[in-house]
Amino acid sequence: MDRLALEDQARRPLAELFRSVGLMLHDLGTQPESLELVIASGYLDATIADQRIATHLITQQASISREDSTGDLLYID
Numbered sequence: 001m002d003r004l005a006l007e008d009q010a011r012r013p014l015a016e017l018f019r020s021v022g023l024m025l026h027d028l029g030t031q032p033e034s035l036e037l038v039i040a041s042g043y044l045d046a047t048i049a050d051q052r053i054a055t056h057l058i059t060q061q062a063s064i065s066r067e068d069s070t071g072d073l074l075y076i077d
Contacts, residue, residue: 021073025064037062039075 001009028035043056063076 018073021064022066025066025073028063037064 024037028037038059039062040057040059042058043054045052045054047053065074065076066072067074
């Protein structure tokens with residue numbers, strides 16, 4: 001693999017994350033009544049039918065915006 005292909009391969013996951021968050025920003029702007037963005041941290045460890053659930057879930061409502069001059073996506077709590 002050449003150098004450019006290796007660099008592209010290394011950057012692709014971050015580019016996909018940036019694109020995904022950008023799409024979320026768009027969706028939140030066009031459907032604010034039906035979507036909510038939350039930041040979550042967790043550990044769930046389910047089982048369900050025979051019960052056992054062991055929790056630790058923390059969520060926080062959040063919003064994102066795009067900085068027009070740089071294109072950066074900013075987290076706002």
